[in-house]
Amino acid sequence: MTGAFDVAVIGSGFGGSLAALLARRAGRSVVLLERGSHPRFAIGESSSPLANLLLEELADRYDLPRIRPLSAWGTWQRTYPQVGCGLKRGFTFYGHEAGKPFRGAPDRSDQLLVAASPNDEVADTHWYRPDFDGFLAREAAAEGAEYLDRTAIAAITPGASGFDIEASRAGRALRLRARFVIDASGPGGALHQAFGLASTAFPDLPLTEGLFTHFENVRRLEEMGILPATGTPPYPPDDAALHHVFDGGWIWVLRFHNGVTSAGVAATPALARQLRLSEGAPAWRRLLDRLPTVRDQFANARPTLPFVHRPRLPFRSRTAAGPGWTLLPSAAAFVDPLLSTGFPLTLLGLARLGEAMRSDWGRPAFEQNLRRHETRTFLEVDASALLVSALYARFDDFPVFAALTHLYFAAASFAESARRLGRPALSGAFLSADHPTFGPALARCCRMALDGGDRDDVLAAVRQAVEPLDVIGLGDASRRNWYPVDPRDLHAAAHKLGATHGEIDAMLASMMPAETSVP
Numbered sequence: 001m002t003g004a005f006d007v008a009v010i011g012s013g014f015g016g017s018l019a020a021l022l023a024r025r026a027g028r029s030v031v032l033l034e035r036g037s038h039p040r041f042a043i044g045e046s047s048s049p050l051a052n053l054l055l056e057e058l059a060d061r062y063d064l065p066r067i068r069p070l071s072a073w074g075t076w077q078r079t080y081p082q083v084g085c086g087l088k089r090g091f092t093f094y095g096h097e098a099g100k101p102f103r104g105a106p107d108r109s110d111q112l113l114v115a116a117s118p119n120d121e122v123a124d125t126h127w128y129r130p131d132f133d134g135f136l137a138r139e140a141a142a143e144g145a146e147y148l149d150r151t152a153i154a155a156i157t158p159g160a161s162g163f164d165i166e167a168s169r170a171g172r173a174l175r176l177r178a179r180f181v182i183d184a185s186g187p188g189g190a191l192h193q194a195f196g197l198a199s200t201a202f203p204d205l206p207l208t209e210g211l212f213t214h215f216e217n218v219r220r221l222e223e224m225g226i227l228p229a230t231g232t233p234p235y236p237p238d239d240a241a242l243h244h245v246f247d248g249g250w251i252w253v254l255r256f257h258n259g260v261t262s263a264g265v266a267a268t269p270a271l272a273r274q275l276r277l278s279e280g281a282p283a284w285r286r287l288l289d290r291l292p293t294v295r296d297q298f299a300n301a302r303p304t305l306p307f308v309h310r311p312r313l314p315f316r317s318r319t320a321a322g323p324g325w326t327l328l329p330s331a332a333a334f335v336d337p338l339l340s341t342g343f344p345l346t347l348l349g350l351a352r353l354g355e356a357m358r359s360d361w362g363r364p365a366f367e368q369n370l371r372r373h374e375t376r377t378f379l380e381v382d383a384s385a386l387l388v389s390a391l392y393a394r395f396d397d398f399p400v401f402a403a404l405t406h407l408y409f410a411a412a413s414f415a416e417s418a419r420r421l422g423r424p425a426l427s428g429a430f431l432s433a434d435h436p437t438f439g440p441a442l443a444r445c446c447r448m449a450l451d452g453g454d455r456d457d458v459l460a461a462v463r464q465a466v467e468p469l470d471v472i473g474l475g476d477a478s479r480r481n482w483y484p485v486d487p488r489d490l491h492a493a494a495h496k497l498g499a500t501h502g503e504i505d506a507m508l509a510s511m512m513p514a515e516t517s518v519p
């Protein structure tokens, strides 16, 4: 089989299929190449407010009404109940000491709950990737992308007008030609290998290992009676990206509504060695033996798939674009699952590439856009890596860890609010890394945390850094680490967003189910 296309997309995870959809909407002919087939397990499941807003924006901008319902829990459940999904109302963190049950300090100094949405209807989601990615690949095919699964790429070489791709599918040779190649095949993927691209380390990030799988029968912490009895948390703590944090690593627990729970650990090399993480299930048991509360949570749990061990999680290519080709951010780099940065980084990259294909296809500006995409990708990825590195450095001191996360929550909620208010320029780069004062302040705080700075100094520096972008009350110590969505915070911070109170009310009203009014 032979064929010539404007765009070849390699990899049909959500990133590749969305890239194919955007290219189709830009009027391009597209081939979407996948080495496996759907449905298949994929890791990376927890979305975030910014990720969902970006998905919604892409759906609106590129006229993809069938994708839009997937940007919030309520519309997803009503429209596609058969596509697996989990409810994510926020980010829940519990700090653990090795060998001891979770303490549940009365002052909540060992926990942090940050609501991401005011209600279930507009809540974020965990994407059950076997369903979600399969759905998007079918959508890409339905929109005219030539979808070729079970396709093994043998060579990608520059040709007269683009790239020649040699591949095989079910024993048949494929010779394809594409003017533009988008690599959506994950870290160190197809183009990285075909072009022999160099990679580089994130300077401060430990070379973490990962171990993960899917389980059934994972208990809800709420039902275990170990959470503080006083007060009503901003949302049910299990309906969230649940993080168990401890010296040397952290565990994620993400519940889907189909009875499956995704869980895994990211661990520093020292802890991974102690646990012999590469051994899989026995290492998971050794890990839980150190964390009695988590062990109880998993007492009746059963893995539904074999454990996956990743001997090295972080990855950073040196290059993310060249003439006629580019890597999605998810192929250019991976930092850590912490803070769910993978999806928004990927979607921000998709938005950039979508615009380039739509507005500048065939013009010199197209290549300039690719270079700008590369610069922006690494600015955003490196800022994420610096923050995650600082968080790893302070896993052993939960209050400092929690304060450092405020840098993420401030930037993310500011960006989300700015975009919802129709001020995308204010939103800037991921983590506001290009903000004239916040960007350098974030870097300073992380450096202090990494270089062993005094904890009070770090806490004070973070408070000061966060204030200009804080629209969710992070600076209010009386919240004692529980941050609901409170309209009063947004009103008090309206000036930071250059918004009137009326605009804030309108934005909040759009986030409420019809029968609920803004207090």
Ligand SMILES: Cc1cc2nc3c(=O)[nH]c(=O)nc-3n(C[C@H](O)[C@H](O)[C@H](O)COP(=O)(O)OP(=O)(O)OC[C@H]3O[C@@H](n4cnc5c(N)ncnc54)[C@H](O)[C@@H]3O)c2cc1C
Residues within 6 Å of the ligand: 010, 011, 012, 013, 014, 015, 016, 033, 034, 035, 036, 042, 043, 044, 045, 046, 047, 151, 153, 184, 185, 186, 187, 189, 190, 210, 212, 264, 313, 328, 330, 331, 334, 336, 337, 340, 341, 342, 343, 344, 346
């Ligand atoms: C342990 C872990 C946990 C994570 N958790 C989160 C999270 O909670 N939230 C978050 O936002 N991000 C998370 N991430 C990051 C997230 O996984 C990625 O951002 C996301 O998967 C990127 O999607 P993608 O479609 O671009 O690539 P992928 O999901 O990596 O999909 C790549 C596709 O390309 C195909 N492929 C690979 N090589 C080839 C080839 N040579 N030819 C053809 N096809 C090929 C694969 O089969 C696959 O279908 C996590 C990552 C890890 C490692």
